[in-house]
Amino acid sequence: MEMVRLKCGFENSIDVGSVGSKERISLGWKGNFLVHLKSFSSFHIDAEIHDDECDVVWRLMGFYGNPEEKNRRESWDLLRRLGQEQTAYWIVLGDFNEIIHSFKKKGGRLRAERQMEDFRMALDDCGLINVGYVGRWFTWERGRVLSTNIRERLDRGVATLNWFNLCPQYQLEHLTHSFSDHCPILLDTLGKKRASRIKDKPFRFEAKWCLEDSLEEEIKRFWNDSPGGVPDKLGGLGQQLQSWSNFQAKCKRKNRLMLEDRLNCLNELDPTDEILGEITDIQLELNLEADQEEIFWEQRARVNWLKNGDRNTSYFHKVAVQRQIRGQIKEIEG
Incomplete structure (x- = not known):
């Protein structure tokens, strides 16, 4: 829980x-x-x-x-x-x-x-x-x-x-x-x-991107095609990865919604062995996507967060602040 x-x-x-x-x-x-x-x-x-x-x-x-x-x-x-x-x-x-x-x-x-x-x-x-x-x-x-x-x-x-x-x-x-x-x-x-609220968030590299086969190719393509020095390329790469991530998320969301819609349609039908078999196949595909998301959360959440985060709010926030400080890039040497 x-x-x-x-x-x-x-x-x-x-x-x-x-x-x-x-x-x-x-x-x-x-x-x-x-x-x-x-x-x-x-x-x-x-x-x-x-x-x-x-x-x-x-x-x-x-x-x-x-x-x-x-x-x-x-x-x-x-x-x-x-x-x-x-x-x-x-x-x-x-x-x-x-x-x-x-x-x-x-x-x-x-x-x-x-x-x-x-x-x-x-x-x-x-x-x-x-x-x-x-x-x-x-x-x-x-x-x-x-x-x-x-x-x-x-x-x-x-x-x-x-x-x-x-x-x-x-x-x-x-x-x-x-x-x-x-x-x-x-x-x-x-x-x-309920009104939807959209907040601008600073760029952060997400661990779940490493699970995508196309990540490495996307970075190589952008780096080779972009002009300018390292700082300019890094700034542009962050925006490019965010756009790439949004596109990947939309594709996955579209596929998930299609699977969920199909699952809902099948659940409305009178069950047969064929329908129940297709329901199982769709649930397995949804499970694979959920497993990928689970890996992402396990990488993001530290063991100490799971152990102490819910029992000690002060500890939880201190760890979060320390991670934010460690993640800052203060200077780049050429």
């Missing part, structure tokens, strides 16, 4: 391991004063969010339903107890390990109506309403051939009516994935109101 937090830029977090399962729940955030932790257990993290955009405090809960069917009612009792401390604005996100209706499942054995009714009653008792979604209908899948394929919507968001009024432009999206059997869900409280 530390690596994921570093990639997202979260300075603070709490990680809780689930009892009797490899699963864990985690909450990460930026800034010390935006999140106030209320309570946590192996199956939930409850926090207050100090929202500067709305200038209000609302309640966010990450929830993990008990994976054991016989213990599922304990999860709903926990949700009811937490719901007694009711606030005006409350949203719950997570893997509930249960579906609301039988049509939210395809394949496998039928879900008992009593189980689904228990889940629906727990949500009603807490005043929680399904927030809907954008993207494919299922969030969990198992089985790569038609005879064993199972699809369910186990991950969801539910909220109180007042939370809907607070964030009317929200959007919850089922994201494309290639690693886990669960797909990530992304909640954007601003939705269409």
